[in-house]
Amino acid sequence: MSAYDVSVLGAGKFGSALAGRMRRAGLRVAVGSRRHDTPQVRAVHGGDVMPYEDACRASGLVVLAVPWRVAVETTARLRPVLAGRVLADATNPVTADWSRLDVGEGGLSGAERIAAAAGGVEVVKAFNGLKAELIDGPVHGPPVRQVWCCGDSDEARARVMTLAARCGFLPVDCGRLENALCLEAAALLWVKLAYWEGRGEGLRLVLDTGAG
Ligand SMILES: NC(=O)c1ccc[n+]([C@@H]2O[C@H](COP(=O)([O-])OP(=O)(O)OC[C@H]3O[C@@H](n4cnc5c(N)ncnc54)[C@H](OP(=O)(O)O)[C@@H]3O)[C@@H](O)[C@H]2O)c1
DSSP: OOSOSEEEEOOSHHHHHHHHHHHHTTOOEEEEOTTTTSHHHHHHHGGGEEOHHHHHHHOSEEEEOSOHHHHHHHHHHHHHHHTTSEEEEOOOOBOTTSSSBOOTTTTOOHHHHHHHHHTTOEEEEOSTTSOGGGGGSOSSSSOOSEEEEEESOHHHHHHHHHHHHHTTOEEEEOOSGGGHHHHHHHHHHHHIIIIITOOOSOOOOOOOOSOO
């Protein structure tokens, strides 16, 4: 049995908020941080903060919460210790000024480029549409915030959706990993509306089933 239920890579605003919520949901959470031995990070994550490599080894489910500009290289570096694990990619691949998606030369989503960097690791795009400040809400009670999830492995996607539900979110099955570009674009839309125009705090996806 793994020592932890889940690992979060990056003790920044988002990674720390998510790790805190997971702990409030009763999960054992390891946090990977470059600053694992600093009092500031220890004050937040106690003895559960460690170098990135150790956090990857600590559980079978790893959430990537580092800035997009270092996400691919971080994943490539960690590839040996990510083998056999599920990697949930929470990053948003945007240009430095947050005006556009960074689709690189191949027009691929960030999640697909992370999957390529990770080798055979199952990647699930997830959590990228959540605003860090809203993660502090209640874990129990009717779930309000959605977590969009897409990935090629049904098992890996289900695992991340179960994690999201356990944390009091509403998981939304968004299909295969090729759909990640759509989720990344949706996240950029909410950022622009929420931060630039002060309209709302996020987006919700609603599937019109055609009924009614
Ligand atoms: N903020 C949000 O509301 C939000 C919502 C959805 C998704 N996201 C995504 O989550 C990711 C993290 O966002 P954030 O808001 O938490 O950003 P942040 O506050 O800047 O934190 C990012 C963390 O990444 C780690 N990191 C590792 N290598 C790094 C490097 N070379 N330079 C800088 N930081 C490095 C650092 O943690 P250590 O020092 O502990 O290693 C840093 O604290 C981004 O990809 C973002 O798009 C954020």
